[in-house]
Amino acid sequence: MKRLVAVSLAVSFVFPAFKAFAENCVFSCPIGLSGQTITRSIYTLNNNPQTKFANWVAYHVTPETIDGPSRSRNWKADPKLDDESTLEPNDYKGAWRGIGTDRGHQVPLASFSNSPDWRELNYLSNITPQDSDLNQGPWVKLENAVRSLVRSGQDVYVVSGPLYETFFAALPGADELHSIPSGYFKVIVSEVHGLVEASAFIMQQNASRRDDYCATQVTIDEVEARTGLDIMPVLPDESEEIIEGLLGKLAMRLGCS
Template sequence: MKRSVVVSLAISFVFTAFDTFAENCVFSCPIGLNGQTITRSIYTLHNNPQTKFANWVAYHVTPETIDGPTRSRNWKADPELDDDSTLEPNDYKGAWRGIGTDRGHQVPLASFSNSPDWRELNYLSNITPQDSDLNQGPWVKLENAVRSLVRTGQDVYVVSGPLYEWFFAALPDADEVHNIPSGYFKVIVTEINGLVEASAFIMQQNASRKDDYCTTQVTIDEVEARTGLDIMPILPEDTEAFVESTLGNLAFKLGCS
């Protein structure tokens, strides 16, 4: 793996162009794919009615949102989506036995266990069938690393979503056409007084439980090329060219050398 390159850049940027999703997104929410945007207090989600899963989710983890009590998983269809745009709990029956997948949170429950709105994370619009080894291995380890960084007093913005690059599987009991992701991306960003740091990761559904998430680091440019998204659309062009084209030193703060 290449050694992380410092991607810190002080910028004098006035946050007047933020849209209504600024609470959950830094430098505005991603653009570039069709779907329905749903904004909630703890996340913003962009649902794809064809795949039945979110094109992306964006959330803002703070010291106040984490380290609450253990929360239950009571799965529900998203009440803001039409029935033909999302899956229902019964669609996941037999998923673990049939294809070895968990109900994987895209916005992690543990990152908002101290929020009064944590139940909204169990809507199936925030869930995908995620291979158990990935979900319980490098994916959750990266989510844990984000929370460890937040415990130092640092706010962290995250954009996460699916990739569709090869066929992985289909839910054996689903009665709706759907498209399970072949992998996932996660872009992690901090911004303090104009100092921007960012790192991106891509993990595949066939990952091993023992895989090191640090070896999956990529540039944000690669994430955008493989997803068709503009992750931070109002990031100034001169800053964007540097931050998104190099491996970020935020990975060092996430436990990577």
């Protein structure tokens, strides 16, 4: 029986006006793992040359970025990465037949279908092998919930990335060493006029397509402990315990009761 572990934090707190470190990040981009950071107009990511996948990706979803036309999937190696630091399209050959994985976008294509730079989402630095049931089940349902919230007029910042807690599988067609994640996290943050709300989710590769992303709620502290990341490194110390250490309300606006 497949299981999904979903974790969520949501809490409100008022801050003075704050300018994001980068347009794609709020309270600065994550720190704590080494790799090459690449910033583009619609996302920032930190690539791990050992695993061949991003340590994290960060992006800002707005009403202007969503609801464009359906976009194609034309996979390419990231031109900003050395060949030995990332995978190539041929490495994914036989992945679905062999281990049941899709090419999963960490920054969703549908969240930037109205952006002129949407093609950059098909770089393999933004792709990881995701179990088909996860990718087409609770993972995409959470992405849809984020876009539904944004359609209400609410911008959100998202940080997403992998977990490496157990061995999952290896790409049967890959000709270089890599490490497929055992699960994934997603942290969703809303910041409006100093009012901050945040939610976090963790989903395992062995999730069922029918699993509910709202199933289990914990804190961002839990995500940071399991990833080794500081998700919002310039969040004021006096507020970190409240924002990252307590459960709250944003999950309710993402469809969780």
